[in-house]
Amino acid sequence: MTPARSSVVLRMGDKIGCVMKSTYSSNVPENVAAGMAMGTVIVLLFCGYSLGISYDAKLILEKGYTCTGAQVMNVIFVVLIGLLASGQASPSMREFAGGQAAVYKILETINREPKIDAYSTTVSHALRV
DSSP states (O other): OOHHHHHHHHHHHHHHHHHHHHHHHHHHHHHHHHHHHHHHHHHHHHHHHHHHHHHHHHHHHHHOOOOOHHHHHHHHHHHHHHHHHHHHHHHHHHHHHHHHHHHHHHHHHHHSOOSSOTTOOSOOOGGGO
């Protein structure tokens, strides 16, 4: 390589390095937030397991309920899967709300009284109406 080319390559390397550093630094908070959210979900999942097992154990010991471990786990899974499903449904509910706003605007347009009479046989300028 000639000295001119190596100089250009070094300058471009510095520019690319700066861009890469800024990209990395902007992605770090996003990745930390995603990791914290996933960690929170896992903690809540395990807390749900422990709460369900301890409550079922209390019912069995104190009130004499007769249920098997399979029934206890079945109830825990049903509750946790229902909670996860309701969490997945919230974006869809937001879209339904947006759809309702759009339908309101469409119906408002349909029901408005037009300034121009579509059934008139006379010709008149729109500004004179």
